[in-house]
Amino acid sequence: MTNKQTATPYDADVAIIGGGLVGLAIAVGLIKKNLNVVIFDEGDQAFRASRGNFGLVWVQGKGDTCVEYARLSRLSAELWPGLADELSAVTGIDVQLEQDGGFFFCFSEEELEQRIEMLKSMRDAQDGDYPFEVLRQDELKKRLPDIGPDVTGATFGPLDGHVNPLLMLRALTEYFIKRGGKFVNNGTVKEITPEATGFSVVSEGQTYRYGKVVLAAGLGNKALAPLLGLEAPVEPNRGQVLVAERVEPFLQYPTSHVRQTREGTIQCGDSKEDVGFDEGTTTEVMAQIAKRAVTLFPKLAQAQLVRAWGALRIMTPDGYPVYEQSQQYPGAYVVTCHSGVTLAAAHAGPIANWIAGEGFNLDFSMEVFSAKRFSV
Template identity: 50%
Template structure:
């Protein structure tokens, strides 16, 4: 006789990716428990910039461009739904975003890349190349060192902390169970159900979702899967509150709903070191001040480093286990942008639906070719 599973699905990982999947499953009526390691984990969500971003994603990978495009197009409805379930406004502003370029060569390269994505997609992929005069019509305080920008009307940003809060509250209000401070020690599939041990507690579930970020490297092999992810550090500066001046977020500078400015522009292969360095922070600040000279008069109030979760090619890993049917691995570095898809089409697949066509090429076997 098949052992009784106390849960439909157990989700491991309480960052934006795990919470989005857990919320989607709970919304569908499943009995879901989420295990979160706690604040000692190297949490990518801590340093998330909060962008909902389309432009530049998916060059030579049209399936990923489609997946991202669909996610961005669903974000308004997703934000409204979270507000209804949680009462939390995630501060979504999706009126378009900018990638600022410091010279004509950089601008031409960006434009060529986006044109290539649009051609590969064969469907509407809106963007506009702006010279400095056109850019200043959107963002008047851009500095004279900027050559121009690429604008995409689908881009935007949210508060990543408010998003996590909304996901937590919505999940719990829909009957989901959150267990914090529970690092996973062992996973077994016996009699067709999963037994997951955390300390002296055993959790039994019919399905299992691994969304533990860097922790997936260790957890995935326990269910016959792979997650060859590595940490890539990003450093962020945060200013004091200033009067609103930046309606449209850029790839490296955005102004939050509270008026503070977040600045980030680094990708560092430094292992598990999530600290900050004066050299990188100075470089990041220097570029930001060239883009927006008014920042020279603004005080920095804090800085931090955070570890992105990156696969060898930078694209997600979505895979169901054949060795342990019912187990899934989900990992990506664009958890905010893709949250609507993770709560929607991906959760539908995990629940027992058809695998979305656009994610079929994102299995770990691609790294062995």
């Protein structure tokens, strides 16, 4: 099934700059509305954050200082089963979504009490509708028998989950293609020019014209946004990930530091480093990640590590997304976030609706996510 061909003077209705999880999810949402959509994908020279993430669909604790972001994260988690089902129906790919809840671990009573107070304040900000549980060591041991004795306790979020991010990337790509979407591969974009109507995009010496342009290029948005009267004050933040061999299933829930995939492998991470655009790994950080994983689950001391990688998060100064349409050049949008997995269902839903001109249809204004907040 292909998307409906609309009468237009443009090469397509919408150009999306960036073929990662963010750009693809928006493209899926737009193409469902019978819009002609083209994605410019930079190719293997891109930083490829979508291939290096942890795969969490995470709600608890997100938006502790921004209630709108907390609501958006929760909405996206609620929409995720529908997205997963639709991707499977169209592509035959199971993205391995599981949403049975997730644990955030604390290693001292002080740390646990601080987290409890933070989650309570989030619950108060949402009129009491923000579910979570607190489990100290004895209670935690009943839920996770293999937990280590040095873990003071944990908070449990029943809305949390995880997916296989590589299968997710593949499913979004195949869905987009099957519905008639087009890629400009190795399409590095350096010129975008607003015209009387629409926009021209120059990539690899070729010029194309589109009715709307969506900047979803991750770290590349910083240089592209000013071309369209927008801002994307993003900087890289490196996370390193370790993967251990397949072991007998013992961890049915994703956690803040360790998760077991459906295939049985163990994924460990959650490091945060300001090292510029260095995607590498370091022995020091990998050792810290491994030590923490063994502290959480001592049985992992016997597991063999099989690979490691570093990937760059896309971070704004406050950690929250930027969603904004250009006031100077209407029809140009910037979409920037570091939670491309969690927010994918929102990007394919209400964010795509907003870009399509149907409004945001939520109980808060998009203004809260404007980059103007950084210059106030």
